[in-house]
Amino acid sequence: xxxxxxxxxxxxxxxxxxxxxxxxxxxxxxxxxDFAIDKPSGMPCRHLRADDRCGxxxxxxxxxxxxxxxxxxxxxxxxxxxxxxxxRSWREGPEVAAATFASFGTLRSxxxxxxxxxxxxxxxxxxxxxxxxxxxxxxxxxLSASDAGDLSELDVGRLRS
Numbered sequence: 001x002x003x004x005x006x007x008x009x010x011x012x013x014x015x016x017x018x019x020x021x022x023x024x025x026x027x028x029x030x031x032x033x034d035f036a037i038d039k040p041s042g043m044p045c046r047h048l049r050a051d052d053r054c055g056x057x058x059x060x061x062x063x064x065x066x067x068x069x070x071x072x073x074x075x076x077x078x079x080x081x082x083x084x085x086x087x088r089s090w091r092e093g094p095e096v097a098a099a100t101f102a103s104f105g106t107l108r109s110x111x112x113x114x115x116x117x118x119x120x121x122x123x124x125x126x127x128x129x130x131x132x133x134x135x136x137x138x139x140x141x142x143l144s145a146s147d148a149g150d151l152s153e154l155d156v157g158r159l160r161s
Contacts, residue, residue: 008118008137012075012111019077020089021045021052026101029067036064042101052089073104074111080104084148099148107144109156114140 024045029035039045047055047065054060060069080103081087090097117137125133143154 008121008141009115012115012118014073014075015078016053019052019073019081020091021048021054022077022080022090022100022104023068023071023073024048024054025090025097026104032067034065034067042097073108074115076104076107076111079107079111079144083145084151099152103148103151106151106154106156110140110143110154110159113160114144 021044025043025048026041028041029037029039029045031038037046045054047063049055054068056063056065060066080100081089084103084107085096085100088096088100090100114137117133117140120133121130121137140159143151143159146154
């Protein structure tokens with residue numbers, strides 16, 4: 001395994017202490033085996049506290065939220081809050097919230113792709129595929145630093161192709 005691949009995955013790990021509960025607000029929940037309630041996107045989960053932390057984090061599964069327990073934003077939450085929006089919170093108002101939630105959805109997809117490429121870089125790949133994986137990972141890493149306006153114009157489906 002290359003050191004570079006380890007470093008790439010390390011920066012794609014969620015750090016909830018640097019986020020503002022984006023997964024608890026931006027994403028919808030459908031009442032199911034994974035979520036005890038229905039919750040539309042853009043509405044805070046009833047368990048999200050004013051300090052942007054989960055009030056039931058230590059007991060998600062028994063409370064009916066195993067989907068929260070296994071969710072991974074691949075570091076998109078802290079990237080949006082700390083880099084894309086420079087420390088701003090969705091709580092500042094509807095315009096900031098809209099930009100935050102849209103950026104979060106896009107960056108989560110970009111970061112998931114980056115994770116898979118970082119994983120691929122740890123494998124024994126044939127021929128020029130190693131270089132192709134590295135180039136794709138570099139392109140996506142550069143996109144991670146985009147501002148909210150540029151992120152809103154990204155075609156995630158095209159990127160996945």
